[in-house]
Amino acid sequence: MNAAKLHHYVPQFYLRRFVGPDGNLWVWDKTKARAFTSSRGSVAAETQFYRLHNFEAMGHDPLTMEKQFSELEGEVALITEQWLGWLAAVAPGEKIEIPEQNRKLMSLFIALQFLRTADTKDILCLFHEGPELSAEDKTRLHTELLWDLEFVNGIAAFIEKAIWMFGRNRSGVPFFTSDNPVAFKTGDNRMWLKAGFLREGTYVVFPLSPEVVMYCKEPTFWHKIARFNDCLSPVEFTADMVRHENAGQVFMAKRFVISAVNDFAEAREFVSSIGTDRYAPQEGKDDPESGFRKWPGDPQQPTE
Secondary structure (H helix, E strand, O other): OOOOOEEEOOOHHHHHOOOOOOOOEEEEEOOOOEEEEEOOOOOOEEEOOOOOHHHHHOOOOOOHHHHHHHHHHHHHHHHHHHHHHHHOOOOOOOEOOOOHHHHHHHHHHHHHHHHOOHHHHHHHHHOOOOOOOOHHHHHHHHHHHHOOHHHHHHHHHHHHOOEEEEEEOOOOOOOOEEOOOOEEEOOOOOOEEOOOOOOOOOEEEEEOOOOEEEEEEOOOOOHHHHHHOOEEOOOOOOHHHHHHHHHHHHHHOOOEEEEOOOOOHHHHHHHHHOOOOOOOOOOOEEEOOOOEEEOOOOOOOOOO
């Protein structure tokens, strides 16, 4: 069998949207504090990451999971490419068309994208009790989680029921992504989360491209912005707002922060602040009408 050896836990179709003019990605390794260029096929991937060794022992296809991911990615690539085309042209506050089936597919994709990464695998294995795990045991534990339909569908249902909004970035500062790109944030906008996220107010922040970010906001807490479901946000993004969302990618990343440009100064600064209150909000308040934090003197106000 001609088996694909390098398995991507962040899809190549997605990373393609973040390449620079030369067709490569800029990557900042937050563990070594260095930046370098990379092809989209060489980052956020590991050899045989989803290989099902127990399937292989029973004579079944060990790449079943990898092939299932590829099928879902193909559908989501088409859906989100259409969204990006629409979102480049619509007016602030305008709705885009998202059929129910597309919403289900995207919800499943986001849930699995959060669970399928090397970071989730490491966290899962860290909490495993018992003898030290072999590499095959770690893969088995991770793939068992990914095939836990009740758990995966629970996260997907949380996302599907959310209020979906899209932010368009024309600030000149691109959105980052990372090797762990689905970020969760508390309803008070104060804390990024890697666990404990299925609760009232929590929301997803998922950059779709350097110009567009997707939000999935828990509908009870954020009910005042329900009229913007499936809409382009009425808020005009400033460079500071983009940098704030980029901080979420720096926090979520296991190792690699990814951008179309070589500008990681804020990433370096933010990493040094993790575990401190340096960036804790001191002023401002949450605006339930727009779903964003408002600061004194901020001229960017939501429109009806």
